Amino acid sequence: MNAARESDFAYQAVYRYLTQLIDEPGATSDFRLPSLRQLAERLGVSISTIQYAYALLEKEGRVYSVAKSGYFARAATAIKPPDQGSDLLETVYVNARYSGMRVLSADDPAAVQPLDGPLLMLERELMRQYPRQPQVLAQPCGELELRTLLAARYTSSPTHCWHAEDVYIGADTRSVLEILIAVLELRHATVVVESPCDWVILRLLQSADVRIIELPLQPGGVIDPEQLAWMLETEPVRLVLLSSQLNMPNGSLAPQENLEVVAGLLRRQGIWVLENDSYSELRDDGERRPLRELLDPDRLLVFSTFEKVIGVEAPYGFVLARQWRDHLQRHFLLRSFRLSPIRQRAIARLYATGRVDQHLPVLKRLLKERRTQLIELLREGLGDALHFDEPQGGATIWAKSSRRVAMGAVFQRLLKQHVLIAPGELFSTQGMHAQHMRLSAIGSSGPELAGVVDLLGDALRLAPGD
Structure with missing residues (x-):
């Protein structure tokens, strides 16, 4: 020895x-x-x-x-990557777009099977159907056809029902969240977010000087109701941000009974809840009752995007809210989003004709095949060096180093070899997840993916201890 x-x-x-x-x-x-x-x-x-x-x-x-x-x-x-800057997130963004980079961290699920072909075909048909339309009144909150469809899609009962005037469509998820931060007056307010949390959300809250309290998810995606209750009782919490069903990057689905306990607590406290529904349709299992159906719909906002399912040709973000109607309409009007009416109608037709629902099982099967391939390579090449739970959907794997390593050294070493991972620290503002990383097989497959996994194993073995 x-x-x-x-x-x-x-x-x-x-x-x-x-x-x-x-x-x-x-x-x-x-x-x-x-x-x-x-x-x-x-x-x-x-x-x-x-x-x-x-x-x-x-x-x-x-x-x-x-x-x-x-x-x-x-x-x-000959091997120097592009200018990295001092900010880790900036480094990840810049290098993800570098032509020579092998990205082992992409969270772009629709890339494996996008619906851009059918979407653009519908768009061309609509343009022929409505040639040279006369100037119509602008719809700053989005096309009525698409808003009506979304309202119907999210309605599940007479209590949990939505109407077109409750739906607001923006250029992308980021711009919609920026409007919500302004409307809800979150600047300098206290917000509880589940952790790990999407870095786009964290950076937007930070840029607005929001005080973020992180609620770490337990194994299996379980939310600790006692810890949440203590936060709500001891802090002036304005808003709680939770996933509807599938938490990413964790890839976990909270047990239904756990969601019911948490929802009961939030109802009793009368706290505003912002539900992230961006990944729900990518869960592996069948029908589940989402968090929003357990909450008071008058203290709830839901946001999501089409991009995770349809692809980059449908980047729009949207939010559903029963309250704040005047404020939301004013902010969307002030933003003056110039969104293509034809493209929005084409997206609505994709859903209305059942094309998206037919596409989802295929997309989820392909994503699971990619994840399975990566998991097998990780287990074969790294053994016990990485620990991860089997993801319940989505495109990524949330992995943790079995020994404490300087993950920054792992990241930099791989970057020099033109391999990009997403270090876990990006998904926290409070130093959590320092031994984690987000991995995916979206950008590579076959022998190339096996080679990249080998490099990851070498980087972990050679990294100094933390």
Whole structure:
């Protein structure tokens, strides 16, 4: 056992020595590295240890071998990613759009099977059907046809019913949430959010100087009602933000009985609830009763987007709210969203004709196949190095390192190898989830995905302890 630890330490030390050689400034072209024998003598280790360190670097694409000539380092300029900046989220955003990056963190479920073809076909048909329409009154809150359809789709009973005037459609989820922050006067107010939480939501709340209290989800997506009750009793909470059913990035579905207990608590406290319904249609199981049907509809707002199911051609976000009608209409009017009326009608027709409902089982099956493939590769290549619960839907896996590591070092190492993960710290404002990462197989498959998983395993093994 001691010999094994010494061997592990030796190859890691050799690896670090070689990376420093490779990263030395000034190299503008590929250059030759010391031979196996030279390094073994210089560092006082075996040739096999040197060979293993070189093999790791070769797999990462940082060195290459030439028959009868030895190993050569690729110049740093050849593999340097784009300007990263000092902000972690900015770094993730910039590099996700870098052409040479293998993204192992994408949360774009519709990308595996988008509905852009049928959507654009319907749009062309509508344009032929309504050529050169006379100027009509602007509908700042969205096209009536689409708002009517959404109201009907979200209505489940005479009590939990919605009408077109309760629905507001914006350019995207971000702009809709910005309006909600303004209408609900959340600046400097206290908001409870489930954690982990989507980083877009967290950043928007932070930018508005909202005081965020994070409610960590328990295993299986369970919400601790006692902890929530304590927060509501001891803090001036203005709003609670929870998932409707499927929490992402956790990929968990809270048990129905847990939702009922939490909903009862929220009803008794009379707290405003903002329900995130962006991922509900991507859950694996059948029908479940969403959180909103357990709450007081007059103290409830629901937001979602079409993009997760239809794709990037339908980026619009929307919100349902019975109250605040005058304020919401005024803010949507002031925003003056210039949304395509034809595109909105085409989206409405996709739903009305049943095309979306036919598409959902196919999309969910493909997403589950991608997740299963990634999970098998992670278990095969990393063993016990990562822990994760089987996701109950969506495109991503919420994984935790089994040993405490400096996740920033893992992130930076992978970035140099043109692999992008989403560190868990992005999904918290209070330092939670430092040992987590969000992974997905949306951007890679087959042998390429296996190679990326190997690099992830190496990065975790070589990372210093936290």
